[in-house]
Amino acid sequence: MYALITNKRNLSYYMKIDQSFISKNIGAKALHLIFIKESIGIPELIILSEIAVRRHNNESLPNVKWFQTTLQISFTKVKAVLDPLEEKSLIIKSQAKGDHRVKDINLTEKGFKFISKVMSALPGS
Numbered sequence: 001m002y003a004l005i006t007n008k009r010n011l012s013y014y015m016k017i018d019q020s021f022i023s024k025n026i027g028a029k030a031l032h033l034i035f036i037k038e039s040i041g042i043p044e045l046i047i048l049s050e051i052a053v054r055r056h057n058n059e060s061l062p063n064v065k066w067f068q069t070t071l072q073i074s075f076t077k078v079k080a081v082l083d084p085l086e087e088k089s090l091i092i093k094s095q096a097k098g099d100h101r102v103k104d105i106n107l108t109e110k111g112f113k114f115i116s117k118v119m120s121a122l123p124g125s
Contacts, residue, residue: 030121
């Protein structure tokens with residue numbers, strides 16, 4: 001089914017509204033409620049899910065520099081994102097093997113449970 005959409009400029013276009021669209025809409029709303037309840041956003045979702053995926057694939061853990069580069073944010077912003085996750089016991093920072101200046105970021109058990117809950121709210125592809 002297609003819905004006729006008219007925007008503020010009175011421009012009309014058709015948008016495909018199917019079961020997949022509706023499912024994604026429900027998932028987006030559920031995710032938004034989690035974001036509000038847990039005071040997290042997209043950067044936190046990226047960080048937590050990246051750690052989980054890397055652990056699953058038996059890859060090296062991401063570090064602060066990776067987050068700066070990937071999210072294209074300053075060290076100060078990375079710190080503002082990571083510190084609350086650490087305070088909530090969702091992540092733990094540890095010294096990287098081979099370089100004491102680098103901090104690897106890992107999920108705690110609570111972090112694994114949390115990101116699993118968040119990801120289950122997302123609609124399947």
